[in-house]
Amino acid sequence: MNIIEIRxxxxxxxxxxxxxxxxxxxxxxxxxxxxxxxxxxxxxxxxTLLNIISGLDTADKxxxxxxxxxxxxxxxxxxxxxxxxxxxxxxxxxNLIPVLSVYDNIVLPIxxxxxxxxxxxxxxxxxxxxxxxxxxxxxxxxxxxQRQRVAIARALxxxxxxxxxxxPTGNLDKNTGDIVLNLLVExxxxxxxxxxxxxxxxxxAAKADQILRL
Amino acid sequence: xxxxxxxxxxxxxxxxxxCLSGLIxxxxxxxxxxxxxxxxxxxxxxxxxxxxxxxxxxxxxxxxQLEEINSTFENTYEMSGVIFAADYQESNTVNHYIVGVEGxxxxxxxxxxxxxxxxxxxxxIVIEERYAKSHGLKTGDALENVTLSGDMGECKAEFKVCxxxxxxxxxxxxxxxxxxxxxAKSILEKNELYEENPAYTSYFLIDEHGYxxxxxxxxxxxxxxxxxxxxxxxxxxxxxxxxxYYNDSGIFSGINxxxxxxxxxxxxxxxxxxYYMMHINLQGKYKQxxxxxxxxxxxxxxxxxxxxxxxxxxxxxxxxxxxxxxxxNNFFAKKIxxxxxxxxxxxxxxxxxxxxxxxxxxITVPSLLVWFIFIIKLRNKNxxxxxxxxxxxxxKKFINAKNIYIDLIVNNSYRNRKNSRALIIxxxxxxxxTILFINGASSVSFNINKSIFAFSNxxxxxxxANLDYTYFPEEQLDEISSExxxxxxxxxxxxxxxxxxxxxxxxxxxxxTLIVYSDDMMKKLIDINKLDNDCHIVTFGDExxxxxELVVSIDGKEYKINVxxxxxxxxxxxxxxxxxxxEGAVIVDESYARENLGFAGQWNDIFIDGDIxxxxxxxxxxxxxxxxYDLNAAVSQSQSQLQSILVLLAYMAxxxxxxSIxxxxxxxxxxxxxxxxxxxMICAIGxxxxxxxxxxxxxxxxxxxxxxxxxSIISIxxxxxxxxxxxxxxxxxxxxxxxxxxxxxxLSGLVIWINVKGCMKEKIAxxxxxxx
Numbered sequence: 001m002n003i004i005e006i007r008x009x010x011x012x013x014x015x016x017x018x019x020x021x022x023x024x025x026x027x028x029x030x031x032x033x034x035x036x037x038x039x040x041x042x043x044x045x046x047x048t049l050l051n052i053i054s055g056l057d058t059a060d061k062x063x064x065x066x067x068x069x070x071x072x073x074x075x076x077x078x079x080x081x082x083x084x085x086x087x088x089x090x091x092x093x094x095n096l097i098p099v100l101s102v103y104d105n106i107v108l109p110i111x112x113x114x115x116x117x118x119x120x121x122x123x124x125x126x127x128x129x130x131x132x133x134x135x136x137x138x139x140x141x142x143x144x145x146q147r148q149r150v151a152i153a154r155a156l157x158x159x160x161x162x163x164x165x166x167x168p169t170g171n172l173d174k175n176t177g178d179i180v181l182n183l184l185v186e187x188x189x190x191x192x193x194x195x196x197x198x199x200x201x202x203x204x205a206a207k208a209d210q211i212l213r214l
Numbered sequence: 215x216x217x218x219x220x221x222x223x224x225x226x227x228x229x230x231x232x233c234l235s236g237l238i239x240x241x242x243x244x245x246x247x248x249x250x251x252x253x254x255x256x257x258x259x260x261x262x263x264x265x266x267x268x269x270x271x272x273x274x275x276x277x278x279q280l281e282e283i284n285s286t287f288e289n290t291y292e293m294s295g296v297i298f299a300a301d302y303q304e305s306n307t308v309n310h311y312i313v314g315v316e317g318x319x320x321x322x323x324x325x326x327x328x329x330x331x332x333x334x335x336x337x338x339i340v341i342e343e344r345y346a347k348s349h350g351l352k353t354g355d356a357l358e359n360v361t362l363s364g365d366m367g368e369c370k371a372e373f374k375v376c377x378x379x380x381x382x383x384x385x386x387x388x389x390x391x392x393x394x395x396x397x398a399k400s401i402l403e404k405n406e407l408y409e410e411n412p413a414y415t416s417y418f419l420i421d422e423h424g425y426x427x428x429x430x431x432x433x434x435x436x437x438x439x440x441x442x443x444x445x446x447x448x449x450x451x452x453x454x455x456x457x458x459y460y461n462d463s464g465i466f467s468g469i470n471x472x473x474x475x476x477x478x479x480x481x482x483x484x485x486x487x488x489y490y491m492m493h494i495n496l497q498g499k500y501k502q503x504x505x506x507x508x509x510x511x512x513x514x515x516x517x518x519x520x521x522x523x524x525x526x527x528x529x530x531x532x533x534x535x536x537x538x539x540x541x542x543n544n545f546f547a548k549k550i551x552x553x554x555x556x557x558x559x560x561x562x563x564x565x566x567x568x569x570x571x572x573x574x575x576x577i578t579v580p581s582l583l584v585w586f587i588f589i590i591k592l593r594n595k596n597x598x599x600x601x602x603x604x605x606x607x608x609x610k611k612f613i614n615a616k617n618i619y620i621d622l623i624v625n626n627s628y629r630n631r632k633n634s635r636a637l638i639i640x641x642x643x644x645x646x647x648t649i650l651f652i653n654g655a656s657s658v659s660f661n662i663n664k665s666i667f668a669f670s671n672x673x674x675x676x677x678x679a680n681l682d683y684t685y686f687p688e689e690q691l692d693e694i695s696s697e698x699x700x701x702x703x704x705x706x707x708x709x710x711x712x713x714x715x716x717x718x719x720x721x722x723x724x725x726x727t728l729i730v731y732s733d734d735m736m737k738k739l740i741d742i743n744k745l746d747n748d749c750h751i752v753t754f755g756d757e758x759x760x761x762x763e764l765v766v767s768i769d770g771k772e773y774k775i776n777v778x779x780x781x782x783x784x785x786x787x788x789x790x791x792x793x794x795x796x797e798g799a800v801i802v803d804e805s806y807a808r809e810n811l812g813f814a815g816q817w818n819d820i821f822i823d824g825d826i827x828x829x830x831x832x833x834x835x836x837x838x839x840x841x842x843y844d845l846n847a848a849v850s851q852s853q854s855q856l857q858s859i860l861v862l863l864a865y866m867a868x869x870x871x872x873x874s875i876x877x878x879x880x881x882x883x884x885x886x887x888x889x890x891x892x893x894x895m896i897c898a899i900g901x902x903x904x905x906x907x908x909x910x911x912x913x914x915x916x917x918x919x920x921x922x923x924x925x926s927i928i929s930i931x932x933x934x935x936x937x938x939x940x941x942x943x944x945x946x947x948x949x950x951x952x953x954x955x956x957x958x959x960x961l962s963g964l965v966i967w968i969n970v971k972g973c974m975k976e977k978i979a980x981x982x983x984x985x986x
Contacts, residue, residue, distance in 0.1 A: 015613075051596075051598045056508055056596055056597045056598040056601075057596045057597075057598045057599075058596060076512055076513050076514075077512055080510050080511060080512040080513075080515075081510070081512075081755075082505070082510075083507075083508065083509065083510040084509065084510020084511070085510070087510075089509065091508075091601070095505045095601060096505075096506070097221075097502060097505060098502075098505070099221040099224070102223055104221075104806050108509060109509040110509045112506070112509065112510045113510055129408070129940055139371060154509065158510075
């Protein structure tokens, strides 16, 4: 069953007189509970596609159905609710809130969506990712690998059906990157989630169930 | 969201400290400025009100009204109540007025206790000296079988003389007698002397320096709530003081407006500065808001988050700012002003509701504005736009200088244009205000000196307390003249009742009065009545109509006067004088009165060119029954008071400079903060830290210089306009440009340099790790 369906997607960036069409008439399907890797050259529109699917950016044309919801130009409340409940996002540069502790960063999406915090589940995720001991520490005191684990935990916190990851290992060394990736894949398998990951690392892409080349 | 807002404030210590300290300093300075403004206005008010005892007179109240007001305002006002209780009819023709008195009645009546004490119990009575003399009475004697009469009846009473007072001026040949107020009331109530209303004619004086309008209307409402149509109630404000306070051209009104205008001006500047401080603080969190949006926060939640953060800033800065303001006023401002004025001044630190509302408005308005603008800005942004803030590296507007440093300085200023704009606006406002305030102070100073020297020759006015009925004896005038320089003596325009009797064909005329008009007024009277221009003496009233010769007796000396004409009651001043039931009047012009009627040495008011105090006059005149009105002298003596305006302006200039420095610090800090990585990169490729310091200081100073040049150019026509308004002839002062601008540039440079140095202290590896 397709969890993501995209039809005739177009996106153009305009900078003064220059127009750069990064996505042109793209259509694709992603099945649920699969690990899908999106690869391609720099500037091919990988991150843009991910941002559009995640509701972080808007497309110029086309249809984007995620989890049965049309997220092309919905209202703010629907989109925010979608991001908070249906989606987890892992950024390349972590994007943690520096003034909140590890634990508070992780549960922030739940608090935003005014949900109930499942302490057992959060503790389990933190333990699985090896950051339980660091739960009261501020992100500034963590290593890059640890920060990305916090970001993954945050993405898993609301038990979303889809995890979006934009080069999650891009800022990490090979070993740390492998550990983080394994944890991420382990997480989605354990919790029956779909993972859509943008990467230019073909070794990582090889681990995916499906590879989409842009 | 509140917790997150609090986390931002607690954890982002540097940002919080910079923003909060700026806000707190704003509030402290504003608080101090407002209080100094109030101090200036209070000192003027006090200066103007110190020259007379009472501001408001309310007369003809009934007893209940008097009591009610007395009990209501007892703690606020100094009041004296008297009741004209009843007539003591000694014979068919002579009425003595018995007055119930209490409190400080001796101040209310222009009499002094010659012998004995005030009435303190039932049966006590105080009589006038002339009555005592004519009846051979002394203190302790009994006044038996006194008939007290009213319109409807009479009663008998007995009194014992407890005191004798100096003579009161009176309309008739009767006198005043004083008994206890309670006894007067009791006599009236028990004996039904009057038909309906016991014709209480009462008045009291309110001594409240300054005109608290609300309070006055409150008093009014008390009066009219109990208003009895049978009683004529009259409310009179001291017209001279009223003019001083509320007349548009009144001095106090002018100063009031000036201080308010300056305060308004500064408030606007403060609002702009506070806006920028808040804005810059939030601007650094764009990315944070993007991340929170990315993980599911609605726009309304971001709005709440920003609102919470601003609210916390507002509360903290208001509380600390007001407390800091009080401390600052007591420990610093007071001393600074004392040094500038050369004397200690009292700064009122009262946190009244007006100040609190003002402070709340000053900080809330820009905060709301920031909040609103952020909401608008964030509304049209996708989360990813906030997370990945786009840099504007390629732009055709960029210059390509041969010198790489100039290239970097100019291009960075442009690329970082939001902060550059804030910096330019701050510097522009700071420089402009500094120049204007310093130039304004200089202009005020010039005008003060000019006006002090140009003050009227007549600085002191003295007049007797009861102007209509007495005069300065000539020997007293001589004594005053011998000690001080009398420059001007006012014309006579008074009526004389007690000192004269008018005879027609050897028959004494009843209720006639002699009025002395100035020559100018007499001319008007003659014109109105179409009389011969040579008229010096005219009569008014049917009884003397057509009479050609009258005998006027003044102080026992008789003068025969030939009447030149008869006038009707047309002239407004005459109508005013004729309200006291006089049947007629003999009006003579001033020249004739001086030459022929012995008025040559009699003056009502004198104007003195010199510095003389009320006490010195008392020493010369030997008594304290004159009015001493010394506004001009008070103003001219209070040059230091006027200097307080200068202090205010200078203080504002310093405040603006200080605030702008804080704001510049915030802008520069924010500007460098999000460019740390870039700074690290430039250093990493071989640029020395000194060179980098030069680039960063250069790019900021470039904007500072640009803003100060613009503001200096703009301030010239504004200064010229201000000078024109102030009628200043001193020429444009150099102080604003010579002191203000170098000072503000020096301080800005220092702040920038400290910031840059702070940034450059960091290791390059750390700078490279910093996220944009």
